[in-house]
Amino acid sequence: MEVTETWYLLLSALLFALGATGLLIRRNPLVMFMCVELMLNAVNISFVAFSNALDDLSGQTAVFFVLVVAAAEVVVGLSLTVAVLRRRPEATADDIASLRG
Amino acid sequence: MIDVIVFAISALIIIGGAIGVIALPNPVHAALSLIATFFGVAVLFVQQEAHFLALVQVVVYAGAIVVLFLFVIMLLGVDRAQELGVEPLAGQRAAGVAVGAVLLALVVGGLFLSGDPDRGGAVALTGQSGQVVPTVEGExxxxxxxxxxxxxxxxxxxxxxxxxxxxxxxxxxxxxxxxxxxxxxxxxxxxxx
Structure with a gap:
């Protein structure tokens, strides 16, 4: 028995689905962010699996950029969350609807 | 054979961590589960000879990003357990699980149904194995x-x-x-x- 790229892609699909499910069912904005990170990691597994299977480096380069953008996204997202939660410590994702005009 | 064992263990860690993130009521515990998932992914990167990415995965994700999450959780004092029993929007949770299951079915279906069924995996999805930047053996x-x-x-x-x-x-x-x-x-x- 040998580990083929199909195994990695199946694992990646499962992780992505779990992340999406978490994003939909959790209401704490911080945990929702963590679920986005799960989905990004699932995509990274796919990229590296394809890169390895096709002997092509582009997949790894893509993962590198995903990492950088994920870091920027987390910084901005968390500071937005801090700005909201500092005023309303009990806020959930639903309460951000009060931002509407 | 050792490949299969390594893959199985890291897959278990990854999926276990992911379930922890979406199911544990306390955000701190969710962040710690996230570290488990990131480490599992790093092991898979090593297994596929992406050593540098595995290192960056541990340093940036498991290090910087999770620490940032924990900082924000502690700083704001929102480390109380979320009441998971409360469901403000009736049926939201069931609908979320259903959407996740449909997403999984779509991706897995695409993986096995598209392209050349005999070859599976990457070649089946992309239809070809054209290289943009071929890797250099031994470098x-x-x-x-x-x-x-x-x-x-x-x-x-x-x-x-x-x-x-x-x-x-x-x-x-x-x-x-x-x-x-x-x-x-x-x-x-x-x-x-």
Whole structure:
């Protein structure tokens, strides 16, 4: 028995689905962010699996950029969350609807 | 055979961590589960000879990003367990699980039904194995990655530098306390509409 790229892609699909499910069912904005990170990691597994299977480096380069953008996204997202939660410590994702005009 | 064992263990860690993130009521526990998932992914990267990415995965994700999450959780004191029993929107949870299951079925279906069924995996999805940047056998992956980054992707690389600067400035602007009155917490529910 040998580990083929199909195994990695199946694992990646499962992780992505779990992340999406978490994003939909959790209401704490911080945990929702963590679920986005799960989905990004699932995509990274796919990229590296394809890169390895096709002997092509582009997949790894893509993962590198995903990492950088994920870091920027987390910084901005968390500071937005801090700005909201500092005023309303009990806020959930639903309460951000009060931002509407 | 050892490959299969390594894959099985890291897959278990990854999926277990992911379930922990979406099921544990306390955000701190969710963040710690996230570390397990990131380490599992790093092991899979090593297994696929992406050593540099595995290192960056541990340093940036398991290190910086999770620490940032924990900092925010502790700083704001939102480490109380979320009441998972409360479901403000009836049926939201069931609908979320259903959407996740449909998503999984779609991706797995695409994986097995598309392209050439005999070959499976990457070739089945892409339909071909055309290489853009072929890997060089016997050369370290970090050298190859650096060559690709600083030749084909130089402009993108510079753009990510600008992106990170903008993100840093944005974070400072968003979180900075403008005056003493800003630090007084509003009562929940009394926000002006």
């Amino acid at each position: 370290q992956d970090v050298i190859q990655l650096a060559r690709d980054l600083f030749t084909r992707h130089l402009l993108t690389f510079e753009a990510t530098g600008i992106l990170l600067t903008v993100a840093t400035v944005g974070a400072v602007v968003l979180v900075r306390a403008r005056g003493a009155e800003d630090l007084i917490l509003d009562e929940p529910g009394t926000a002006q509409h």
